[in-house]
Amino acid sequence: MKSWSNKILLPLFFFFLFYSVAYAGSYTSSAHGNSSYGVNRSSISGYSTGNCAHCHEQHAMIGGTEPKPASGSASPFCLFADNFSGKTSNPYNQSDNFCFYCHCYTDATSLQTPNFTNYNYSRTFGGYTTSSIYSIYKAFNQNSYHNLYDIWDFAKTNFSSFFKEDSNPCSVCHNVHLAKRNKENPDDPTYSAISKPSDHFNLWTNTMNDYAPNKYQAPYRYSSGCEPDGGSCNDLTIQAQKTPDYVTFCQDCHVYNMSSYGLSHTPINWNTDKHGNAIRSRNERMGQPIIKPPYDVTAVFNYVLSCLDCHEPHGSYSYKYLIRKEVNGNITNVTADTHDDWKTLCLRCHYREHTNKSCLECHYHGSGKF
Known part of the structure; x- marks a missing residue:
C-alpha cells in the first residue's frame, strides 16, 4: 500500500508543483503580481509587493480587522472584502466593488501603496490631458x-x-x-x-x-x-x-x-x-x-x-x-x-x-x- 501511495502521490505532487509555478509565472508578469509595482496593501505588513495575500487571505482574515468572514464562513475567493455588492446603479461606494479599494486614486482612500492613476481612454490614448478622470472608481460614477x-x-x-x-x-x-x-x-x-x-x-x-x-x-x-x-x-x-x-x-x-x-x-x-x-x-x-x-x-x-x-x-x-x-x-x-x-x-x-x-x-x- 505504501509503495502504491508513493507512486500516485509523488507524481501528483510534482504535477501540482509544476502547475503552480507555471501559473505563478503568468501572474508574476502581470500588473498585480509584479514585484516592483504589484499589489501592496498598506494595512498589512510582512508580505512582499505582488504577494497573493494583499488580496487573498488564506485563513479568511489577517488580524481580524477585515469585514469578512461573516457568520463563521470565509469570503468567496478568500478576498478580504466582498467582490460585488449587487448594487443595481451608480453612484457606487468604494465597498460596492472589490477593485475600487485600490483603483480609486484620490477619489477614495486607496489601500494600495503607492497610490496610482487610471486615466480614461480619452487621456491615456487620446492625449486629452485636461481630463479630470484619474481612477476607475470615478469613471464608473459618471452619468x-x-x-x-x-x-x-x-x-x-x-x-x-x-x-x-x-x-x-x-x-x-x-x-x-x-x-x-x-x-x-x-x-x-x-x-x-x-x-x-x-x-x-x-x-x-x-x-x-x-x-x-x-x-x-x-x-x-x-x-x-x-x-x-x-x-x-x-x-x-x-x-x-x-x-x-x-x-x-x-x-x-x-x-x-x-x-x-x-x-x-x-x-x-x-x-x-x-x-x-x-x-x-x-x-x-x-x-x-x-x-x-x-x-x-x-x-x-x-x-x-x-x-x-x-x-x-x-x-x-x-x-x-x-x-x-x-x-x-x-x-x-x-x-x-x-x-x-x-x-x-x-x-x-x-x-x-x-x-x-x-x-x-x-x-x-x-x-x-x-
Missing part, C-alpha cells in the same frame, strides 16, 4: 457608465464557464491574474489589460490590423500625431498594429440583443455599419467633401473604426452611450439628446450636418445610415 449589475447578470448566463455568482463584474473583461499595464505601454498591445470574455484565461492581444488589414485608420490624438501613442498618421498598418482589436472584443457581448438592459440598438453587427465593414458610398455631397482628415481620401475607401475611437470603456461624462470627451483630436459635449450636442461628436469626423434634428433620429448602430 454614462457600464452598469456593473447588468454586466454581472449577463455574465452569469453567457460566460458561466468561469463567471460565478460571487464573481466580480470587472472580471468579465479583465483577468486580474494576467492583466498588464497597457496604459504605461500604449504602443504595445502585448501589454494587454483585457481578456475576451469567451477566452478569459488568455490576454487579448489581437490588433485592429488583424481585424481589418490595411483598413483601420487611427484617429488624430488631441496633442499630436495619431492614437494610441502619438505616432505618425501616414502609415495605416503601423498604428493599427498598436491598437487592440476592440471590435471583436466588444462584440463578445454586444453581438447579443441587450434591449432588456436598455440597449435598444443591439445586437451590433459591425459588418453592416458604414463605420465598420460596410463600403463607403460617397466622399462628397453636392460637390462638397463630407469626411474630415485623417479619413478624407480621393477615392472611395472603406476605413474601419474601432469601438473605442468614440466610446469610453468604463464611464463617460455624456448623458448616454459612453461617448468620449476627446474624439479625433478635438473635444465633444454630448450632455443631452439634441442636435447641437450630437454635432460636437459627429463633426469631429464629418463636415456636413442636418439642422434641428438629433443625429440619433437617423444615425445609430444598425440603421444602415451609421
